[in-house]
Amino acid sequence: TNLAISQAVAHEGFYYAPDPSSQIACSIGGNIAENSGGVHSLKYGMTTNNVLGCEFVLITGEILRIGGKAPETDGYDVMGIITGSEGLLGVVTEVTVRILKKPETARALMVGFAEIEAAGQCVADIIGAGIIPGGMEMMDKNAIHAAEAFVHAGYPLDVEVLLIIELDGPKVEVDELIARVEKIALGCGSTSCQISNSEQERLLFWAGRKAAFPAVGRMSPDYLCMDGTIPRGKLPAVLARIRDLSEKYRLRVANVFHAGDGNLHPLILYDANIPEEMDKAEAFGADILRACVEMGGVLT
Numbered sequence: 023t024n025l026a027i028s029q030a031v032a033h034e035g036f037y038y039a040p041d042p043s044s045q046i047a048c049s050i051g052g053n054i055a056e057n058s059g060g061v062h063s064l065k066y067g068m069t070t071n072n073v074l075g076c077e078f079v080l081i082t083g084e085i086l087r088i089g090g091k092a093p094e095t096d097g098y099d100v101m102g103i104i105t106g107s108e109g110l111l112g113v114v115t116e117v118t119v120r121i122l123k124k125p126e127t128a129r130a131l132m133v134g135f136a137e138i139e140a141a142g143q144c145v146a147d148i149i150g151a152g153i154i155p156g157g158m159e160m161m162d163k164n165a166i167h168a169a170e171a172f173v174h175a176g177y178p179l180d181v182e183v184l185l186i187i188e189l190d191g192p193k194v195e196v197d198e199l200i201a202r203v204e205k206i207a208l209g210c211g212s213t214s215c216q217i218s219n220s221e222q223e224r225l226l227f228w229a230g231r232k233a234a235f236p237a238v239g240r241m242s243p244d245y246l247c248m249d250g251t252i253p254r255g256k257l258p259a260v261l262a263r264i265r266d267l268s269e270k271y272r273l274r275v276a277n278v279f280h281a282g283d284g285n286l287h288p289l290i291l292y293d294a295n296i297p298e299e300m301d302k303a304e305a306f307g308a309d310i311l312r313a314c315v316e317m318g319g320v321l322t
Contacts, residue, residue, distance in 0.1 A: 023045065023046065023047060023048065023049055023050070024038070024040070024041070024042060024044075024045040024046075024048050024049070024050055024053055024058075025041075025045045025046050027050060027119060027121070031121050035123060035124050036121040036122060036123055036124065037121065037122060037124055038072065038119055038120075038121055038122075039060075039062055039066035039067070039072055039120075039122055040053065040058060040059060040060045040062070040063065040066070040067070040068060040069050040072055041060035041061060041062055042058045042059065042060045043060070043061070043231075043232045043233075043234070043235060045060070045232075050117050050119070051114045051115075051117065053069045054069055054073060054076065054104065054105050054106075054114050054117065055106070055107065055108050055109050055114070056069075056106065056108065057069050057070050057105050057106030059280065059285070061157040061159055061188075061228065061231060061232070061280065062156050062157045062188070063157075063280065063283065064154065064155060064156070064157055064158055064280065064282035064283050065154050065155065065156045065157070065190075066122070066156070069105055069106075070101070070102055070105040070106065071120075072119055072120045073089075073101060073105060073117060073118070073119055073120070074089050074090065074091060074092070074093070074101075074118045074119065074120055075087070075088055075089025075090040075091065075095075075101065075117075075118040076088050076089065076101065076104065076114050076115075076116060076117050076118065077114070077115045077116035077117075078104060078111075078112050078113070078114055078115070079112050079113045079115055080111075080112045081112065085115075086112075088100050088101055088104065089101045089118065090118060091118055093120075125156075125190035125191055126191065126192050126193060127190065127191065127192065127193040127196045128156060128188060128189070128190035128196070128221075128224060129188070129189060129190075129196055129200060129217060129218050129219075129224060130186055130187065130188040130189075130217075130218045130223075130224045130227045130228065131185075131186070131187045131188075131189075131200065131203060131204065131207075131215060131216070131217050131218075132176075132177070132178075132184060132185075132186055132214075132215070132216040132217075132218075132227055133184070133185045133186075133187065133207045133212045133214070133215050134178045134180075134181030134183070134184050134185075134212060134213050134214035134215070135181060135182060135183045135184075135185070135210070135211065135212055135213060136181065136182055136211070136213050137182060137183070137211070138162065138182060138183045138257075138258060138261045138262075139258040139261075139262075140210050140211045140212070141160060141183040141184075141185055141210075141281075142254075142257035142258040142261070142281075143210050143258070144185060144206060144207050144210040144212065145158060145160070145185070145254055145257060145281045145282065146254055146255055146257075147206045147209070147210060148187070148203060148206055149254060149282065151202065151206060153189075153199055153202065153203065154282075155187050155188055155189055155203075155282060156188040156189060156190040157186070157187070157188045157228075157280075157282065158185065158186070158187045158188075158280070158281050158282035159185070159186045159231050159278075159279070159280060159281055159282075160183060160184070160185055160186075160257075160277070160278075160279055160281035161177075161183065161184045161186075161231065161234060161277070161278050162182065162183050162261075162275075162276065162277040162278075163181070163182050163183070164238075164241065164274060164275065164276035164277070164291075165234050165237075165238065165276040165277060165278045165289075166178075166179065166181070166183075166184050167179060167241075168234065168237040168238045168240055168241050168276060169230040169231065169233055169234045169237045170230060171237070171240060172230075172233055172236070172237035172240060173226075173229050173230040173233050173237065175226045175227060175229055175230035176216070176226065176227075177230055178214045178216075180213075181213060181214060185207075185281065186227055186228065186231055187203055188224070188228075189203065200217060204217075231278070234276075234278045235247070235278070235287075235289070238276045238289050238291070241274070241276065241291060242274070242291035242292065242293065243293050243294070243295070244291075244292050244293060244294045244300075244303075245276070245289045245290060245291050245292065246289070246290040246292065246303045246304065246306075246307050247287055247288075247289050247290075248286070248287065248288045248289075248290065248307045248310050248311060249285070249286070249287060249321070249322045250285075250286050250310065250311050250314030250315075250319055250320070250321055250322060251283070251284050251285045251286070251314065251319050251320050251321075251322050252284045252286065252314050252317050252318065252319035253284060253317065253318050253319060254281075254282075254283075254284045256284075256317040256318065256319070257281065257284065259317060260286065260313055260314065260317055260319075261277065263310075263313045264277065264288055264310055264313070267306055267309050267310065267313075268306075270306075271302050271303075271305065271306040272302075273290055273291060273292055273299070273302060273303060273306055274290075274291040275288050275289065275290055275291065276288075276289040276291065277289070284319065285322060286310075286314065288307075288310055290303045290306050290307055290310075
């Protein structure tokens with residue numbers, strides 16, 4: 023599994039950076055097939071940025087070795103073609119990944135906003151200030167309430183949207199960046215701000231976000247997860263469109279996404295036992311992805 027890699031090297035002070043929400047269950051081979059990301063992809067990249075080589079078996083049975091332990095290889099970037107190919111080119115049977123030294127300090131801020139537009143502006147302003155957080159995630163009210171009931175992470179329940187922002191590096195740098203991010207958030211109209219004071223508290227902040235998908239199962243028997251990426255500056259506009267579509271289709275949505283790189287995961291809530299609800303959910307999802315493309319984004 024993805025998490026097993028970090029566990030295997032933790033005693034030496036290392037870890038594997040890509041951390042999908044499903045990291046306790048998803049396999050590293052599956053991560054390569056899908057080019058998986060995670061909450062820390064903003065700073066540390068996707069699977070493709072963290073895999074150095076692999077053993078690869080073609081449909082003919084021929085075994086190839088691509089890349090290796092060297093940080094850079096000459097010639098074509100064949101690993102870049104294999105990563106994300108969904109098994110269409112062959113089967114990955116062995117993987118060499120890049121592991122990183124754990125940062126000296128990592129702390130997370132949990133910032134609440136009364137309006138989704140204000141949170142979107144905060145994301146843009148943080149990146150615009152030249153600050154690249156380890157992770158920057160956004161959850162709307164439905165997702166916040168579901169995750170808090172499930173994990174009890176201490177999320178504020180009186181906000182419309184929550185940003186979880188993690189800063190890592192040398193302690194003196196992290197302290198400076200926290201102060202700058204807090205000031206930016208206040209300037210954007212934040213209504214609450216909590217800063218982790220221990221590693222346990224930091225992990226708890228993330229536990230709610232990583233459990234958001236299963237937690238939404240408490241709100242609805244079924245949901246459809248969409249996956250689109252948009253320019254960061256269009257976050258408020260896309261979220262407003264999703265809200266309008268929610269009213270049009272009369273289906274609720276829980277929004278959970280990688281705010282830092284504009285990767286949206288709207289969860290459309292429906293009940294498959296109610297005739298036509300699944301069809302409505304699929305039509306709703308298609309409209310969301312159309313909106314992403316219209317605003318200069320892509321389908322992920």
